[in-house]
Amino acid sequence: MKKLKRSAxxxxxxxxxxxxxxTLIPLTTFADRYGAAKSSISEDLVIIKExxxxxxxxxxQTHAGAxxxxxxxxxxxxxxxxxxxxxxxxxxxxxDRVLPGGYLYMSDLLGQPSLxxxxxxxxxxxxADQEIDVVMTVETKGIPLAYATGAQLNLPVVLVxxxxxxxxxxxxxxxxxxxxxxxxxxxxxSRRALKEKSKVLIVDDFMKAGGTIQGxxxxxxxxxxxxxxVGVLVESGEVESEERLLRDYVSLATLAGxxxxxxxxxxxxxxxxxx
Amino acid sequence: MKKLKRSAxxxxxxxxxxxxxxTLIPLTTFADRYGAAKSSISEDLVIIKExxxxxxxxxxQTHAGAxxxxxxxxxxxxxxxxxxxxxxxxxxxxxDRVLPGGYLYMSDLLGQPSLxxxxxxxxxxxxADQEIDVVMTVETKGIPLAYATGAQLNLPVVLVxxxxxxxxxxxxxxxxxxxxxxxxxxxxxSRRALKEKSKVLIVDDFMKAGGTIQGxxxxxxxxxxxxxxVGVLVESGEVESEERLLRDYVSLATLAGxxxxxxxxxxxxxxxxxx
Numbered sequence: 001m002k003k004l005k006r007s008a009x010x011x012x013x014x015x016x017x018x019x020x021x022x023t024l025i026p027l028t029t030f031a032d033r034y035g036a037a038k039s040s041i042s043e044d045l046v047i048i049k050e051x052x053x054x055x056x057x058x059x060x061q062t063h064a065g066a067x068x069x070x071x072x073x074x075x076x077x078x079x080x081x082x083x084x085x086x087x088x089x090x091x092x093x094x095x096d097r098v099l100p101g102g103y104l105y106m107s108d109l110l111g112q113p114s115l116x117x118x119x120x121x122x123x124x125x126x127x128a129d130q131e132i133d134v135v136m137t138v139e140t141k142g143i144p145l146a147y148a149t150g151a152q153l154n155l156p157v158v159l160v161x162x163x164x165x166x167x168x169x170x171x172x173x174x175x176x177x178x179x180x181x182x183x184x185x186x187x188x189x190s191r192r193a194l195k196e197k198s199k200v201l202i203v204d205d206f207m208k209a210g211g212t213i214q215g216x217x218x219x220x221x222x223x224x225x226x227x228x229x230v231g232v233l234v235e236s237g238e239v240e241s242e243e244r245l246l247r248d249y250v251s252l253a254t255l256a257g258x259x260x261x262x263x264x265x266x267x268x269x270x271x272x273x274x275x
Numbered sequence: 276m277k278k279l280k281r282s283a284x285x286x287x288x289x290x291x292x293x294x295x296x297x298t299l300i301p302l303t304t305f306a307d308r309y310g311a312a313k314s315s316i317s318e319d320l321v322i323i324k325e326x327x328x329x330x331x332x333x334x335x336q337t338h339a340g341a342x343x344x345x346x347x348x349x350x351x352x353x354x355x356x357x358x359x360x361x362x363x364x365x366x367x368x369x370x371d372r373v374l375p376g377g378y379l380y381m382s383d384l385l386g387q388p389s390l391x392x393x394x395x396x397x398x399x400x401x402x403a404d405q406e407i408d409v410v411m412t413v414e415t416k417g418i419p420l421a422y423a424t425g426a427q428l429n430l431p432v433v434l435v436x437x438x439x440x441x442x443x444x445x446x447x448x449x450x451x452x453x454x455x456x457x458x459x460x461x462x463x464x465s466r467r468a469l470k471e472k473s474k475v476l477i478v479d480d481f482m483k484a485g486g487t488i489q490g491x492x493x494x495x496x497x498x499x500x501x502x503x504x505v506g507v508l509v510e511s512g513e514v515e516s517e518e519r520l521l522r523d524y525v526s527l528a529t530l531a532g533x534x535x536x537x538x539x540x541x542x543x544x545x546x547x548x549x550x
Contacts, residue, residue, distance in 0.1 A: 007281065007285055007322050008326050010289075011323050014286045015289055015293060018293060047282050047283060050283065051283050051287050052286075052290075055287060055290070099442065099444050105442065105465075106442070107434065107443060107465060111432045113422050114426065114429070139415045141442075143418045143422075151392065155388075156387050157387075157388060159382065159386065159416075166374070166375075167380065168382060190380075192383070
């Protein structure tokens with residue numbers, strides 16, 4: 001136990017709360033930690049709550065009663081999220097991103113931890129009120145996004161593999177059809193990675209017709225688990241409505257078109273902003 | 276511009292600094308942001324610095340002069356890192372982790388964002404004084420660790436693929452020999468992922484003889500880039516000295532032995548703690 005002045009306590013409590021999102025912290029934890037009266041801690045929390053909410057950092061929920069305490073729920077206000085999405089769109093529209101076949105080079109953006117953390121915070125906001133046990137993605141490029149989302153929601157991440165790895169133990173494999181190419185692929189998940197009845201938030205970097213994500217949904221059925229939500233960073237809007245396998249998802253950006261001749265790319269904020 | 280009281284300012288500045296590690300922030304940024312005198316901001320920073328350093332959260336470096344400001348360098352003290360490593364060892368020693376072939380199931384631990392963030396903070400501490408441009412890993416399981424390290428060091432992450440992906444553009448591929456099995460594999464890196472002369476911190480989840488990491492080192496040579504350091508979460512100590520391809524690295528845990536019959540696993544803190 002250490003006695004801290006209010007000013008030092010505010011700094012310490014701020015970092016303590018920020019590093020423990022979606023975690024209930026009893027007031028006694030703070031009172032013991034700083035050798036302060038609960039009433040002083042409550043006053044500190046009022047100050048912190050006000051700054052967090054004014055700054056659009058998230059909510060500080062107070063739960064009364066014996067099992068009560070305070071919980072930091074990271075949330076990004078929609079106007080701030082839109083600024084992020086517009087900047088993402090601007091960067092995605094750089095002409096030199098167009099690869100042969102009309103694919104888009106995105107690895108430089110996906111390689112920025114701070115950008116992934118912002119996107120993760122938006123997903124954590126979008127799904128803050130859902131009951132979720134784990135975040136799931138399939139290797140490879142969605143992984144940083146899934147971890148960023150898991151970190152903000154204080155949830156573990158489960159990783160679906162493209163092939164069965166010796167380091168994963170026994171696994172359940174399924175075949176799935178990648179919607180846009182109609183080609184068949186395999187994905188597998190370690191048996192011990194997911195408990196039965198788990199509620200799962202699926203996250204990925206890119207979705208076209210939704211075949212890969214539908215594969216994850218089918219895999220969840222094998223585990224008797226259920227989908228709590230689907231979040232994708234970029235969706236392709238270039239999909240015929242009847243080809244779309246998945247309709248209920250959140251996207252942060254929509255790729256409206258790539259002209260592989262003129263190299264023009266058209267990206268708009270995703271469906272999260274029209275909901 | 277908003278006028279904030281000192282108490283609110285401390286909360287705001289704390290979160291501002293924590294979310295921008297290894298970033299120089301001019302005092303005028305804060306002065307403008309809060310409509311406060313630079314002298315008040317300096318006083319605030321003294322309080323924050325004291326708490327950060329007392330709590331083992333890191334350093335708050337002050338740079339004087341016109342181009343000056345303040346920079347938060349996340350650092351975990353070695354005693355705190357050792358507590359982390361010992362807990363990691365304890366969890367790795369759970370008997371049910373042993374897979375056929377003596378492999379160890381680690382995906383549940385690698386799937387915890389908070390655990391990855393702690394490990395990333397230790398690597399950021401170990402390599403805080405190196406000049407580094409990017410963090411590199413090879414898919415798949417080292418990815419969360421690389422991003423956690425990159426986030427703490429404010430650096431981008433570059434991802435080496437096991438095969439050449441259409442979404443990566445033109446790439447450089449090399450073959451490498453996995454030391455323990457003497458089998459030959461391929462890894463590739465997109466040409467546009469890495470600038471020439473880059474200084475690269477290599478991060479991975481597991482290292483046995485070091486063949487995979489040596490492969491990344493060889494790949495760097497193709498880009499005229501250089502190794503700034505190597506960090507692995509777990510190294511296998513079950514390697515004959517002459518088989519070890521790599522000698523200069525930091526490990527957080529050492530797997531001393533796995534008995535696939537008795538399922539006994541022996542894990543000790545890594546070489547970071549004996550340096």
